[in-house]
Amino acid sequence: MSIRVLPDVLISQIAAGEVVERPAAALKEILENSLDAGATDIQVDLEQGGIKRIRVADNGSGIARDELALALTRHATSKIASLADLEQVASLGFRGEALASIAAIARVQLGSRGTDAEHAWEVRIEGGRLSEPAPAARAAGTTIDIQDLFFNTPARRKFLKAEATEYAHCAETVRRLALANPQVAFTLSHNGRVQLRLNADSAAARVRQVMGEAFERNTIAVDAAAGALRVSGWVIRPGAATASRDSQHVFVNGRYVRDKLIVHALKEAYRDVLHHQLNPAYCLFISLPPDAVDVNVHPAKTEIRFRDSRGVHQFLFHAVERLLSAPVTGCAVPEAASTLAVPGFRPGFVAPQQASMPLQVNEAMAFYAPLAAQGSGFRGQDSGEGVALAAQPFPESGHGDAPPLGYALAQLHGVYVLAQNAQGLVLVDMHAAHERVVYEKLKTALDARAVPAQTLLIPVALTVDARDAAEISPHLESLREIGFELSVTSPTSVAVRSVPWLLKNADPVELTRAVLREVAEFGVARLLAERRNELLATLACHGAVRANRHLTLPEMNALLREMEATERGGQCNHGRPTWFQVSLRELDAMFMRGR
Structure with a gap:
């Protein structure tokens, strides 16, 4: 078979397969052209989800x-002129192949009028046949009218989804570009x-x-910055x-992107506070010098490549x-915190702009050291029905001096602590809250290589699987670094001589068995490296105060x-909330x- 040069129309149709997979892709390219032209008002009209018609009118600078x-010619553009321009692209479009x-x-109709032109001009193109420019009436800007998408490539048209689905993709395209261009x-x-009308406004609005x-x-x-690299949102x-x-919306230099590196960085940031398979929502705007990112990676321009990917991550x-x-x-x-499925309840998480210094290693509640000496002014009694009642809810200094989580009023069914703060009522899951406290202290201690151990008065012996005993034998010193002093006394038995001091109130047998289960599944080396936090979370769960433990008000x-x-005190180690706020306004309602 001889080699031949393909016709221009066929070349453009092949290119269309990469650029225009569905109506939303065509709409995206046209909207980006409008934004690059400096438009401040863009009107989009769709018919049949964009399959029948896509019409975009803007008030941009127009085309002569x-x-x-x-x-409408392939690889013709006003946005770049050299390789240097390509290496630091500042516009949304730059290849010059979308319209072609x-x-x-x-079937395309393109009409435009420059700001200084006497009137608009219009051309039509169908099946590669371009008409001569003809006079037209419109204000400054550009209108592009696309009808019968894929009319001459019926095989491609068969792959389109239902009208509602294609419209949903088009609407999402408009929303994304609207987010990036308030x-x-x-x-x-x-x-x-009309389905959506957005006036020019602030980014927050x-x-x-x-x-x-x-x-x-x-x-x-x-809102954070490191040199020329900045993120806000x-x-x-x-x-x-x-x-x-x-x-989940991320924009790099105004361009919506789907980047695995960014997604991974954000997932890792949430790893210690999200419950099970939940996913975070976000709208973030990343800016950096154009030459620090390569946007010419994928025809749809949603994938990018950072020159310093690790640094960005x-x-x-x-x-x-x-x-x-x-x-x-x-x-x-905050008064306008979130409302979850429980009516009137707000999740317990309030974040300042900067985190405090890491906590020092100190005594976990033994259960907790009494605070009566601090003059809290509390007197308590047990009603005998699972609720400890406080006779005086606040110190005489008044509500305004109350700390964020307020002062305890009662313990409900041995599970929840009820407290009063300036905003109203605070409800705390005492096990979940204590679990996070212990977990963070264990992490801090391990980072400082200072995990104090509590020597057991009498060593505890437990029977183990022979494989488990063989697995831990070479790693007894590593386990001692996290507060566990174990000795293998026989091929199927282990003696526990000390446990982490922060977990001294936990059952040493159950605590050790939890460690051995983790060791059996992952091995000691991996457990103390990549799965370190998961291990500490398991230990903290065993060491946290259990339900039905009666606590005094102090x-x-x-x-x-x-x-x-x-x-991270707003979530337990598994990502569940540790406290909720109910405001006085909600209680009144x-x-x-x-x-």
């Missing part, structure tokens, strides 16, 4: 009469009905309009995360992780103060006060 034909690819598979007004209509008020209420603002509070990944990880790990101390509980208050000073 003599350049209308060039705009679209024109090869649809200074631009967008109007989206479908089959003659645009996020609220596009992602909803629930997202806004449940987020923490991010919003990330979801851990207690409001869901199983969906739909609300670590920057994002630390910027978000620092916010999520911040303790409650020194923060006011002990409850000691737990509240520990929570306020503990990083429950009892219809003031009506």
Whole structure:
């Protein structure tokens, strides 16, 4: 078979397969051209999910009469002129092939008027046949009208989904570009009905309009910089995360991207505070010099490559992780926090802009050292029905001096601590809260290579599997570094001589068996390296105060103060909330006060 040069129309149709996989892809390319042209008002009209028609009108700088034909020619663009330009692309589009690819598979009408032109000019193209420019009427800007997408490539058209599905993809494209460009007004209509109207506004207002008020209420603002690298935007509070990944938006230099490195960095930042398979939501804007990122990686331009990928990864990880790990101390509980499935309940996480210094290793509650000597002014009694009642809820200094989590009022069914703060009622899961406190102290101690051990008065012997005994024998010194002093007394028995001091109230047998189970599954070396935190979380769970443990009011208050000073204190080690806030306003509404 002889080699031949392909016709230009066929070349464009092949290119269209890479650039225009569905109506949303064509819409994205056109909208990016409008934004590159400086448009501040963009109107989008769709019919049949964009399959029948995509019409975009903007008020950008427009296209000159003599350049209308060039705009529809492959690899013709005003955005780059040299390799140097390509290496530091500042525009959304730059290849100059999108319009030509679209024109090869649809009926296209392109009309435009420059700001200084007397009137607009218009060209039409169908099946590669381009008309001569003709006068037209419109204000400054450009209108592109695409009809019957894939009309001449029926095999490709068969791969399109239902109208509702294609429209949903188009609407998501508009929302993404609207998030990145709050200074631009967008109007989206479908089959003659307006579906979305966004006026030019602030970034925060645009996020609220596009992602909803629930997202806004449940987020923490991010703003961090390292040299020329900067990230700003919003990330979801851990207690409001869901199983969906739909609300994950990242923009690099104004371009929406799907980058595995960024996703991994953010997932790692949430790893210690998310429950099971929940996913965080976020809307983040990353900016860096154009020459530090390669956007010419994929035809759809959603994939990029950073020149210093590790540096970007670590920057994002630390910027978000620092916010999520911040303790409650020194923060006011926000009135507009999130509302979860339990009506009126707000998840217990309030983050300042900067995390406090790491906690020093000190005595975990033994259970907790009594705080009565600090003059808290509490007197308590046991009702005999599972609730310890406080006779005096607040010190005489008044509500305004209350710490973020307030002062304990009672213990409910041996599981929950009820406390009063300036905003209203605080409910605490005492096991989950203490579990996080112990976990963070174990991490800090291990990082400092200073895990104090509690020697057992009488060593505890337990029978183990022969394989487990053989596995731990070479690693007894490593286990001693985390507070466990074990000795293999026979091929099937182990003696426990000491346990981590922070876990001294736990059952040493159950604690040791938990370690041996982890060792059997992962091995000691891996357990103390990549799975270190998972091991410490398991140990903290065993060492945390159990349900039905009666606490005195001073002990409850000691737990509240520990929570306020503990990083990531709003979630337990498994990502469940440790406390909720119910405001006085919500309580009044429950009892219809003031009506």
